[in-house]
Amino acid sequence: MLTMTFSYPNGKKYHAPAQEAPAETKTENDHVIFGKRGMRLEDAINDSNDYYRSHGRAVVYKKPTPVQIVHVDYPARSQAVIKEAYFRTPSTTDYNGVYRGYYLDFEAKQTKNKQSFPLKNYHQHQIDHFRRCLAQDGICFTLMQFADPDTVYLFPASTLLDYWDQYQGRHSIPRREVVAAGYTLSVGFAPVIPYLDAVDALIARTAPQRKGTIN
């Protein structure tokens, strides 16, 4: 990787960006025609989150991409233009929110494969974040999409971590194991990805009893 070491006229040092632009700004993940709409997976999830929010079902958002802002111009009072900024590596997963008093936390991934899901699609900081949230009894999962666009799987993060810890990223999860350990969601409409249906089942499985008093 080319590195540059120079200072700006104002004395500020040039900082090599923490990472390249995140995948969502590139077009490699747009290959999947999602359902019948040509919608990207991220857009389908945001659409579903908008649906759930406007219907009072849950309050879930995608976290904004973290950027390190270096220079802002003010072409007019009350107008700001960011003229130099760099992408930062996130510390968390992409989505979180609240549903029936539970903390939801998830990451969405897709693969061009049809029958196996590469663990390397996940990144260490996402795994670490899942581990911390699970330790606090958060409801954590990943939404996984294979090459066919009409199905999305909700896969528990605890199971993902089992695979991660066992194989250290050099492995793919066979689709039949995703089906067996996860929940199958049919891509549809209102919402596009009805993931809350599976979240109810995941909650019943992992958090059937809640302590209400202070420990």
Place this chain on the structure above:
Amino acid sequence: MLTMTFSYPNGKKYHAPAQEAPAETKTENDHVIFGKRGMRLEDAINDSNDYYRSHGRAVVYKKPTPVQIVHVDYPARSQAVIKEAYFRTPSTTDYNGVYRGYYLDFEAKQTKNKQSFPLKNYHQHQIDHFRRCLAQDGICFTLMQFADPDTVYLFPASTLLDYWDQYQGRHSIPRREVVAAGYTLSVGFAPVIPYLDAVDALIARTAPQRKGTIN
């Protein structure tokens, strides 16, 4: 406000930015010498979140400032520089996370006043977000700091909404009412702002019974 209407050479329209730079990029809120450290309130909270996270107490983060990215340069492969972006109005409050299975959501505000806290420090989108999260049984609050730096109050969002709905923003909350309805935190060390102590009390008050089964 000056508005410009022109197109870039690539045909993209110029979009007037949604808002000016957020307060945190300005220096007006830096006037408070926080504790004995000269630390801004936001830094003190982030410090406290880091402490709680590294000690396995809670997983709470400040949400990144949302920006609309218009142009990215790639001075070298795997290096990206954002050359044009605009600040977007957030849809949510600044902080959220998970603690003992509960969803935490909060906003931090400070005032130069000593005895009253202006409601106009809060913005409609923050109030709307609190309302939605409270409806989902999220544990929601605001951290309020007056001119003196050694005390921060944790004030329940439900009470804030009561004031907001009654006065529609044209009011200040007297300090004695903040003390009465809120929880007093002493600015200290490890962590700087021990807000989880008050969260335990707020949980006991608002969510003593948790339903674990699907409704």
